[in-house]
Amino acid sequence: MKALISACLCLASLATAAAEEVAEKLELKTPQGVTYTITADGLSSIRIGEREVARGSWRADSGDWLLNTGSGKLDAKEIARKSFRAEAGIGCVDHEHKDIEVRYLYSLDGEDLEVQALVRTRHDTQPLGAVWFRGLKFDFGKVPAGLMFHQHGSYLRAHGVGLCHPSFASRIGGSYAVGDGFGVGLSPGGPQLERTLFWWDYTDWREGQREKLPTRALNYLVAEPIPRKGMRLFELALRASAHTDWRHLLEPYKRHFTALCGEVQYKADHRVFAQACVNGAVSFIKPDNPYGFHSGFRRLDLAEGAKAFCDTLISGLQAARGQGVLIWGQGGENPRGAMYRPDFDILPPEVEANWPTLAARFKEAGLRLGVCARPGEIAYQANWKQDATLRINPDDPAHIQMMARRFKNMTDKGCTAFYLDTFGSSLDDVKAMIAYRKALGPDVATYVEHACDAILPHSGLYTELHFDKKANAYGLAFMSVHTWEVFRWLVPGVTCVVRCNADPKDVPDGLEKPFPFMFRNHLTPLVADWLVKGHAAELKPLADEYLDDKGQWKK
Numbered sequence: 001m002k003a004l005i006s007a008c009l010c011l012a013s014l015a016t017a018a019a020e021e022v023a024e025k026l027e028l029k030t031p032q033g034v035t036y037t038i039t040a041d042g043l044s045s046i047r048i049g050e051r052e053v054a055r056g057s058w059r060a061d062s063g064d065w066l067l068n069t070g071s072g073k074l075d076a077k078e079i080a081r082k083s084f085r086a087e088a089g090i091g092c093v094d095h096e097h098k099d100i101e102v103r104y105l106y107s108l109d110g111e112d113l114e115v116q117a118l119v120r121t122r123h124d125t126q127p128l129g130a131v132w133f134r135g136l137k138f139d140f141g142k143v144p145a146g147l148m149f150h151q152h153g154s155y156l157r158a159h160g161v162g163l164c165h166p167s168f169a170s171r172i173g174g175s176y177a178v179g180d181g182f183g184v185g186l187s188p189g190g191p192q193l194e195r196t197l198f199w200w201d202y203t204d205w206r207e208g209q210r211e212k213l214p215t216r217a218l219n220y221l222v223a224e225p226i227p228r229k230g231m232r233l234f235e236l237a238l239r240a241s242a243h244t245d246w247r248h249l250l251e252p253y254k255r256h257f258t259a260l261c262g263e264v265q266y267k268a269d270h271r272v273f274a275q276a277c278v279n280g281a282v283s284f285i286k287p288d289n290p291y292g293f294h295s296g297f298r299r300l301d302l303a304e305g306a307k308a309f310c311d312t313l314i315s316g317l318q319a320a321r322g323q324g325v326l327i328w329g330q331g332g333e334n335p336r337g338a339m340y341r342p343d344f345d346i347l348p349p350e351v352e353a354n355w356p357t358l359a360a361r362f363k364e365a366g367l368r369l370g371v372c373a374r375p376g377e378i379a380y381q382a383n384w385k386q387d388a389t390l391r392i393n394p395d396d397p398a399h400i401q402m403m404a405r406r407f408k409n410m411t412d413k414g415c416t417a418f419y420l421d422t423f424g425s426s427l428d429d430v431k432a433m434i435a436y437r438k439a440l441g442p443d444v445a446t447y448v449e450h451a452c453d454a455i456l457p458h459s460g461l462y463t464e465l466h467f468d469k470k471a472n473a474y475g476l477a478f479m480s481v482h483t484w485e486v487f488r489w490l491v492p493g494v495t496c497v498v499r500c501n502a503d504p505k506d507v508p509d510g511l512e513k514p515f516p517f518m519f520r521n522h523l524t525p526l527v528a529d530w531l532v533k534g535h536a537a538e539l540k541p542l543a544d545e546y547l548d549d550k551g552q553w554k555k
Helices: 002-009 153-163 251-261 303-319 349-364 397-412 427-440 481-490 514-520 532-546
Strands: 026-029 034-039 042-048 051-062 081-087 090-096 100-109 112-121 131-139 145-147 175-178 183-188 196-202 215-222 231-241 273-277 324-328 368-373 377-381 387-391 417-420 445-448 460-468 473-476 496-500 524-528
Touching: 026 100, 034 081, 034 090, 034 100, 034 231, 042 100, 042 131, 042 231, 051 100, 051 112, 112 131, 131 231, 145 481, 153 196, 175 196, 183 215, 183 251, 231 251, 251 481, 273 303, 303 324, 303 349, 303 532, 324 417, 349 368, 368 397, 397 427, 427 445, 460 514, 473 481, 496 514, 514 524, 514 532, 524 532
Parallel strands: 273 324, 273 524, 324 368, 368 417, 417 445, 445 460, 460 496, 496 524
Antiparallel strands: 026 034, 034 042, 042 051, 051 131, 081 090, 090 100, 100 112, 112 231, 131 215, 145 175, 175 183, 183 231, 196 215, 377 387, 460 473
16 A cells, blocks of 8 residues: 555656556456456446446546535546556556546455545646545445435535534445445545545435435545645545445454544443433523522532532432433523533532532542533624624634633543533544543543544543334434444444433333343443432343443443
């Protein structure tokens, strides 16, 4: 790979490169019986044994219009000239467009086809905002399944670069598809995290037809700009295989991901958490409840409320073998909105006065005290009565330092866990979380609301469990159960707290109940504060079965 990159980067001019064509095609054959055929059109065919599973071409185009980015001025629709040559098992393809030139290098690494594309812009004044690779159509023999992004082009144009990994829409940077007797795995390449999207477009968008078709058109979008008369190297790995296990198909992506993102940087603890939503609503704000707290033990602005909070939660957590509590709305309900607040360390004076009681009691009990934070946004005054928010810039040290100070203010108050609201699924969030983890160290637990794979080495995640009575199956909020399975495989040791929205009464006899389902799938129950003690009799035996004394999974 490194030799290929060096060779590719040493090409000063694609237009003047030697192009002695000694063959019309190159067939790259793997030991597993897969043949990749390279011609002047690029990757033109994939065969598994004698069966052709994909055919077409592989070429670049401007992705500016499709992703609504860049200048949109570069014309790369037509290929004016193309050439092919092969040397030492490497296929070299040159494509010349009006405003870009591309040199492709195709080679095998074991059973994976590695594709490198050196794209150079030719426009005098305008940059290229995104590159769109396309042209190959797969016939899966049946409706394919897997981790496949498929939306209409108008949807991509409407939502743009925000759909690219890492994002809410594309949580995992790799992709795989399984058809009749074979599968395909895809991975980006390169030495840094880039905004990429594998898009499996329907080959016929007619209503009632598209979902039933066995064919899909493969597209690869990379939203990384190339300046005027500049160049950039793009890489991907493709694995076609008769071995259809998703782990096998995603193996190239796991190698890429681990090299890029690394391993878990925090000390995982998978024991039960309690969830305490102590703020009410603006309508709760009264002369005798100036901060809009819920009543009873959630009145953290009252000394008796703080004491009752500790008495209620600590005994329940100890009985359930839990690890601590995560508090939402620790400052009460802010009448200016922007809940949950980005200035999460600012507490009313009465709460500030009672906080040492909470910290001391939970520390004495060996339990975590945690709060809700919103570290991806800044609050600002939108009008006289209301605040609004905007996203922080993770490349601005002042923004990161400001938020790091807020975390430190709360850790100084005894907090060792944070739920990270409205955060986790963008490249900016990943950058910010890397900085926050360095500031927090490995002992502080964090859980992002909206996770992508790239953030998981630096933070755990949050989700919610529900039971679909029609499907007769459990599901998770924001992601599928399978996505969580892939997360666990990519990032061993990752933590996930789960609020249970599944009513056990809805679960038919013979199916496992919510808490056993969570433990079996390595999901940490996040139990409502008022229910912890009542559920302790069910939670403790499960914790004893699945977790050791340090909160690590035994099975």
